[in-house]
Amino acid sequence: MAGGELADGWLRSEAMAPGPERRGRAAEEEPAPVEKAFFQDEDSCSDCSNQDKPGTRLQSFVPEGTTHFPEVFQTSHLLFYERFRAYQDYILADCKASEVREFTAEFLEKVLESSGWRAVWHTNVFEVLVEVIDVDYAALKAVVSLADPYLCDSPVSTFTLECMQELLELKEHRLPLQELWVVFDDSGVFDQTALAIEHVRFFYQNIWRSWDEEEEDEYDYFVRCVEPRLRLHYDILENRVPSGLIVDYRNLLSQCEESYRKFLNLRSSLSNCSSDSEQENISMVEGLKLYSEIEQLKQKLKLIENPLLRYVFGYQKNSNIQAKGVRPNGQKVTHVVASTMMTGLLWSLLRDRLCQEPSKEEIEIQFHGDPLSAINACYEGDTVIVCPGHYVVHGTFSIADSIELEGYGLPDDIVIEKRGKGDTFVDCTGTDIKISSIKFVQHDAVEGILIIHHGKTTLENCVLQCETTGVTVRTSAELLMKNSDLYGAKGAGIEIYPGSKCTLSDNGIHHCKEGILIKDFLDEHYDIPKISMVNNVIHNNEGYGVVLVKPTIFSDLQENVQDETEENNALKIQTSEEASAAERVELDELIQCATGKMELYARSDLSEQVEDNCEIVNELVAASTQKGQMKKKRLSELGITQADDNLMSQEMFVSIVGNQFKWNGKGSFGTFLF
Structure with missing residues (x-):
């Protein structure tokens, strides 16, 4: 039997994943703890004979189809840590991309039975039972013959015994290991073989890319490619990645594979062309374009594969919500949401909301038991009044029309809780939503x-208890948020995209990974966001209070700039004057509510507060100025020497005054370089 100390230890750690009831003798015994299997003395286990082994710890299943195939090993449901440990410790280790095949072959030589086992050869067209008589480890192929009796399942009836024998002869009886599913055996002898083939199959289906081998081997392939792709695969399986981002990733992957295939064909044709021919010159230009396109696609794929960059850059989700517009009869409706409507509550509603102006024309009122049905029934100009209560919803609030959604009472008395798996909670695309x-x-x-995709959304006197990121303001969207409290985001409390407008006033943003994240806007295709932050309390966040994302190349350029622009000089004078004026404010007028108590600021605290606000303004305006300079340079290179500065400059509207930054893990402001 193939194997050894390394293979034996690997098998036990792989096979002990939790799962349904085991087959064979293993079903009668309690599996050893994973820790014991990981750290068990290898010498003792390598000396065990087959008779001492408890049998298989793997499960089995019967292949679907009309043909009665024997059961095969079920190995496709391995956990993340099982695959991670196998690739890191036993298969790939610290190999380079160019060494992947060699390392895989060496691993298979240690754990794979070279003959004496049967498998189902599975393709997109047919399944057939074969018997393995040898293994070509270097080629990752098995030498097979048709099993007796002949078993084949296919929607096409032409795959007779003679036809299949002819097909195998054309393939020289050598089949890729990843196309073989090992027939189940409860003795445990072929467990390592089944698991090894599963890891090879999974690797080439989900991890390996056809262009990997041509990339530079800067550091080991596992860290650079295998781990992030493996994590992304399981994040998708466990519903931790937005569905739109999954679609984007798969589309990018298909585009990159298609472009790379064209590139290989073009490169092959170039080798057959005569030198200095016109066709060769044309092909060279096409090849350079394809190469540039492939590099851009690969970069986008890496951004999604990296968990941190995936969070920082996100993706541009296109909302398919269609606005209903005004009702055909032009009538506006007030929707009242209440789990139970009592007479006292109804009287209060009539007095405070519904009948404030007796002379006003009559309005139609519709009653709903939950807020989701009320929003789905809305047209342009409608109002939804939510009465006190705890409402549990399982769908998405898709607001495409300009409506008002208001609670009747205090925010803590009107709670809307979303449960169940889903991408978004509230999607806003209306022109003016309140x-x-x-x-x-x-x-x-x-x-x-x-998430505000476009249009303006006003958020006032609300509480947002987040799970992932908080509020996202997409390009061309506008957020006005005031007197609200946001906390608990595992990402940023507020994400501000290029070309958006964000006004924050008198809010609390706390206990998030980052307080506010401003996306990179330095690309020539992006517009600069307009940001206003006044009297917000940003505290107790894990990272920075405010983070600006920008490319590393911009940071290098900024360090080399010797002369500051007039705008920056004017800004420094202005912020200095603001600081001087602020220091003259009476101390008893400065209060902070971060801890829920009124407390006086010391003069040093005031100076620090003004300094934090000025630092953010300085950095954002410097980035805006640099973007303008880069654009002028591009226009100059195109021969446009006289350009209207007012049209060219995309100055960031920045008003950052009176904000308090307290107890943020990394400070009030920072940059994320990529």
């Missing part, structure tokens, strides 16, 4: 609690 006096609680999410 949400007030409601507490939103998010669970089991993979996207932010509120």
Whole structure:
């Protein structure tokens, strides 16, 4: 039997994953703890004979189809840590991309039975039972013959015994290992073989890319490619990646594979062309374009594969919500949401909301038991009033029309909680949406609690208890958020995209990974966001209070700039004057509510507060100025020497005054370089 100390230890750690009831003798015994299997003395286990082994610890299943195949090993449901440990410790280790095949072959030589086992050869067209008589480890192929009796399952009836024998002869009886599913054996003898083939199959189906071998081997292949791709695969399986991002990733992967195939064909044709021919010159230009396209696609794939960059850059989700517009009869409706409507509550509603102006024309009122049905029934100009209560919803609030969603009471008394798997909680695409006096609680999410795709959304006197990111303001969207409280985001409390407008006033943003994340806007295709932050309290976040994402090349350029622009000089004078003026403010007028108590600031605290605000303004305006200089340079290179500075400059509208940054893990402001 093939194997050894390394293979034996690997098998036991792989086979002990939790799962349904085991088959064979293993079903009668309690599996050893994983820790014991990992650290068990290898010498003792390598001396064990087959009779001492407890039998297989793997499960089996019967292949689907009309033909009665024997059971095969079920190995496709391995856990993340099982695959991770196998690739890192036993198969790939610290190999380079160019050494992957060699390392894999060496591993298979240690654990794979060279003959004496049967398998189902599975393709997209047919399945057939074969018997393995030898293994070509270097080629990752098995030498096989048709099993007796002949078993084949296919929707096409032409795969007779003679036809299949002819096909095998054309293939020289050599089949790729990843196309073989090992027939089940409860003795445990072929467990290592089944698991080894599963790892090879999974690797070439989900991890390996056809262009990997041509990339530079800067550091080991496992760290650079295998680990991030493996984590992404399991993040997708466990619903931790937005569905839109999954679609984007798969589309990018298909595009990159297609472009790389064209590139290989073009490179092959170039080798057959005569030198200095016109066709060769044309092909060279096409090849350079394809190469550039492939590099861009690969970079986008890496951004999604990297968990941190995936969070920082996100993706541009296109909302398919269609606005209904005004009702055909032009009528506006007030929707009242209440789990139970009592007479006292109805009287209060009539007095405070519904009948404030007796002379006003009559309005139609519709009653709903949950807020989701009320929003789905809305047209342009409608109002939704949510009465006190705890409402649990399982769908997405898709608001495409300009409506008002308001709570009747305090936010803590009107709680809307989202449960169940889903991408988003509140999706806003309406021209002018207003949400007030409601507490939103998010669970089991993979996207932010509120996403504004376009249009303006006003959030006032609300509480947002987040799960992933908080509020996302997409390009061309506008957020006005005031007197609200946001906390608990595992990403950023607020994400501000290029070309958006974000006004934050008198809010609390706390206990998030980052307080506010400003996406990179230095690309020539991006517009600069307009940001206003006044009197916000940003505290107790794990990272920075405010983070600006920008490319490393910009940071290098900025360090080399010797002369500051007039705008920056004016800004420094202005912020200095603001600091001097602020220092003259009476101390008893400066209060902070971060801890829920009123406390006086010391003069040093005031100076630090003004300094934090000025630092953010300086950095954002410097980035804006640099973007303008880069654009002028590009226009100059194109021969445009006289350009209207007012049209060219995309100055960032920045008003950052009176904000308090307290107890943030890394400080008030930082940059994320990529």
